[in-house]
Amino acid sequence: MNNKKEILKFPKNFLWGTSTSAYQIEGGITNDWSEWEKKRVESKKFLSSGKIADDFLCGKACDSYNRYSEDLALVKELGCGAFRLGIEWARIEPREDEYDQKEIEHYKKVLIEAREKGIQTVVTLWHWTNPLWLRDKGGWTNPEAIKHFSRYTLKIVEELGQYIDYWITLNEPLVHVLNGYLINKFPPQKKCPREAIKVFNNLYKAHNEAYKIIHKIFPYTNVSITHLVNYYEPARKWNPIEFFMAKAMHYLANDRFLKKIKNYLDFIGVDYYFHDRIVCYPPFRKNLNIETNDMGWEIYPRGIYHVLLKLNKYSLPIIVMENGIPDRRDKKRQWFIPAHLKYVHKAIEKGVNVKGYFYWSLLDNFEWAAGFDPKFGLYEVDRKTFERKARPSARMYSKICKNNQIEI
Ligand code: IFM
Numbered sequence: 001m002n003n004k005k006e007i008l009k010f011p012k013n014f015l016w017g018t019s020t021s022a023y024q025i026e027g028g029i030t031n032d033w034s035e036w037e038k039k040r041v042e043s044k045k046f047l048s049s050g051k052i053a054d055d056f057l058c059g060k061a062c063d064s065y066n067r068y069s070e071d072l073a074l075v076k077e078l079g080c081g082a083f084r085l086g087i088e089w090a091r092i093e094p095r096e097d098e099y100d101q102k103e104i105e106h107y108k109k110v111l112i113e114a115r116e117k118g119i120q121t122v123v124t125l126w127h128w129t130n131p132l133w134l135r136d137k138g139g140w141t142n143p144e145a146i147k148h149f150s151r152y153t154l155k156i157v158e159e160l161g162q163y164i165d166y167w168i169t170l171n172e173p174l175v176h177v178l179n180g181y182l183i184n185k186f187p188p189q190k191k192c193p194r195e196a197i198k199v200f201n202n203l204y205k206a207h208n209e210a211y212k213i214i215h216k217i218f219p220y221t222n223v224s225i226t227h228l229v230n231y232y233e234p235a236r237k238w239n240p241i242e243f244f245m246a247k248a249m250h251y252l253a254n255d256r257f258l259k260k261i262k263n264y265l266d267f268i269g270v271d272y273y274f275h276d277r278i279v280c281y282p283p284f285r286k287n288l289n290i291e292t293n294d295m296g297w298e299i300y301p302r303g304i305y306h307v308l309l310k311l312n313k314y315s316l317p318i319i320v321m322e323n324g325i326p327d328r329r330d331k332k333r334q335w336f337i338p339a340h341l342k343y344v345h346k347a348i349e350k351g352v353n354v355k356g357y358f359y360w361s362l363l364d365n366f367e368w369a370a371g372f373d374p375k376f377g378l379y380e381v382d383r384k385t386f387e388r389k390a391r392p393s394a395r396m397y398s399k400i401c402k403n404n405q406i407e408i
């Protein structure tokens with residue numbers, strides 16, 4: 001048996017990080033999601049399901065609003081050079097056109113502390129959640145949302161821009177369109193293609209406006225979105241229908257939004273989780289599922305390589321902003337991370353300009369409609385005391401970040 005280890009080195013200055021979002025970790029936020037969760041757990045269907053309400057209410061989340069210093073210390077302990085965190089719009093602008101200076105000061109403290117610890121900041125402005133006043137105006141179906149988002153962006157640029165290294169205007173906009181307006185999974189739980197198209201259009205326009213606003217004041221900064229990019233392949237390569245369907249899926253889910261914003265991107269932020277083998281009969285997808293995670297999603301590391309290669313045509317630097325696994329027992333994560341990184345490395349060798357990799361997520365957090373059950377964290381979080389505890393995979397990831405290499 002050949003036990004020789006292969007060492008794959010990453011380029012100098014490769015950016016290692018972890019990703020989080022405001023709503024999923026901070027706690028104490030009132031927005032369209034928190035209100036939707038309350039209604040959901042009070043519904044008859046939920047009450048009769050035997051589920052525990054607390055697991056589906058974000059509530060105090062990981063209490064990161066108060067424990068941000070501790071979290072930044074963990075990022076430092078991991079040896080990550082960067083941290084992705086979110087700003088919660090509902091905190092900054094709780095009522096239309098009224099800003100909460102205290103909350104702005106809070107985020108200033110967080111960002112300054114990150115900088116002092118030598119951590120670069122990647123800041124998401126919108127991660128699916130809306131202030132209640134925007135929800136009441138129809139959320140992103142309303143074209144006025146573009147104007148509101150621009151005004152909020154300008155406020156952040158003026159107040160906090162100097163502490164931000166990378167900007168993510170929107171997180172996974174198509175996930176909001178799909179789950180919120182087509183398949184009924186996320187608020188506002190509509191099934192309305194006409195509204196979905198409106199939301200799609202307003203989101204890409206809002207990004208383009210925000211890009212211009214940020215660049216007007218910080219011409220040399222880095223602005224992007226985080227885009228969920230799935231790898232679609234025909235289950236049978238010789239089958240022209242499946243081949244065409246996989247191509248169509250790639251266009252609709254991956255390319256179409258990027259094409260709308262391609263002139264307003266300094267890099268592409270990619271989130272990779274999913275692979276689909278497309279078949280030409282219902283349910284149109286037949287994955288082999290040789291390995292799956294706690295949420296039943298197939299684990300398919302090779303897909304990240306194909307995704308990166310496909311995105312290369314935009315001739316922009318790419319940062320993997322999210323890649324992660326819900327793995328409560330931490331059995332698969334130590335394999336999952338290097339397995340994906342091996343393919344990121346291969347893409348770099350093929351000439352793709354990949355500048356960084358961020359693991360999702362630093363902490364176990366509130367996984368939206370699935371509640372607190374899925375455990376994506378490098379660190380476990382005690383749901384009562386909020387104590388953070390490193391999983392073995394945190395130590396493994398730390399070694400990768402610190403040595404800038406993986407051992408296969
Ligand atoms: O938790 C989410 C995150 O908010 C957006 N990207 C996917 C993650 C895992 O589902």
